[in-house]
Amino acid sequence: MSAPCLTVVRPGLFATIQDLGRFGHQELGMPVAGALDPIALRLANALVGNPLGTAGVEIALLGPALKVEADGVRVAVVGPMALSLEREGQSPQPLEPHRSHTLVRGDVLKLGAVTGAAVAYLAVAGGFALEPFLGSLSTYVRAGIGPLGGKPLGDGTRLPLNRNDATPGADVELPEPPDYGGGPVRVVLGPQEDRFTAEAVETFLSATYSVGKDADRMGLRLDGPTLAHTGSADIPSDGLVTGSIQVPGNGQPILLLNDHQTAGGYAKIATVISADLPRVGRLSPGGSLSFRAVTVEEAEAIRRRQEQTIASWVRAIRPVRPAGGVDLEALYAENLVSGVVDIVNGNGDILNQEQMCGRAP
């Protein structure tokens, strides 16, 4: 019998394998890549008992259909998307995101349209049996780097599984979808805010921008008032991070996302704080945003609070309560404290900082 896997029977539009990013090799010009919405990936992993930085499938626009070629596999989807299950001998049934589902051999999981955010994530218990490249399973499509030849999922792609042994009856859920909060996107000014006129900085912090049609994993072109430089827009190329907002000579800002190049030669007016990167990673063309400046110290405090919130979401994961009827399995699990801990990470350990945060921001 062949190795357990999920086989792509319909590829969808743009689904890639991503973890929290390929850090440590930017000095070679290697982009970080990684999940556009790392919170959603982390929660999807929590729902299937994985370390939270385990690689999953990032789904943009329209998801794939996956056939289960394993005895059993537990999966979870986090993000605003429709999904359904086709099981032999049964009529197709819709499935809920934000909970785990235990699938059996022959099942076809159909992931539909992602609506209301740019991306959603699928995690599988035990993760995918794929070979990391430079320490990461993130896919960087522009240069064909990462698992599966560095390509999005295609028709017939096999996603090998590390585990083959999921047994039905222990599914869990988030009590409610995660709320990322609203309001202006918070930025720290710089590193080159001194290359812009005072009026440009004021405009940047008071205007509303919309995401233009040129939006992909590399960055978002923002439509709105132009920003004037004091001199040339060009600087000797220096480092970029996810969240850098560079402004070329035409004055229209570009917000760089995970597939950004490692260095660039346009002056940068500001940088999105790490706690708000999941929010900007969820923006699609037509979405609007405004900016508010905070200090580095404030940004760090916001990030620390956010990590506590994510930890509380993970702790709130509970056995699924079926609509109507009594689920004896769920009742049984709820009466076992250790059962709840098992659900969190699969081996009874309290999550440590590394598991919570992955390798890097």
Added chain:
Amino acid sequence: MDVRFTTAGDTAFNVEFGEGIDRPTNARVMALHARLKAAAPPGLVETVPTFRSLQVVYDPAVTSRREVQAAVEAELAHAGEAPVEGTLWRLPVCYDPDLGPDLLELSSSLGLSADRLIDLHGSTEYFVYMLGFMPGFAYMGDLPAEMERPRRSEPRVRVPAGSVATAGRLTTVYPWESPGGWHLIGRCPVPLYDGARPSPVLLAAGDRVRFEAVDRSRFDTLSAAATAGHFDPDTLRAAS
């Protein structure tokens, strides 16, 4: 110029050593890069050397800007301008106009013969200031002043992998087929990026490069060997 710290959000900051592109400034960047790599303070994710600044990337869930900057300042107190001893590479390049489609236009716009331009390009030892743009893309200086020319006004949508190109006072070899606005003057048959190698990128910041002209038949032989996986890039290391 004094060292200047600039801020890139709550995950990174830059240590700037100057305004321009020159070897002494870059040597200070590389010296701090080497020291921080060795010291590996807690929460430091990586450092990224560029022309005149070092980007310091950290994990705000583990540490803080204040702590990382203190660690950087401690290293700065000891980091001199001692140049980092990089590898000297001898890279073959074929200057056939079929492979370097801008060679003739560039030489005539500079008022040089094509042969003179090839001589100039091949007579200089270049310094790898930084990598960026795409994995393995090396910004090498300093091109002879007679060859200085701004980027093309119309960038190409597709530049073939291996293209040897110039812009301003810099030269490079495109590791990938990609868009590009530099002037293409030849082609290098050796892949500068090869995912099958343990270290997929050939050149590192701080390395030096000499280009050695080869004719078309030698180029074809080397290309065929590289494609078949029979080319050992270690043979390009020069005794320095």
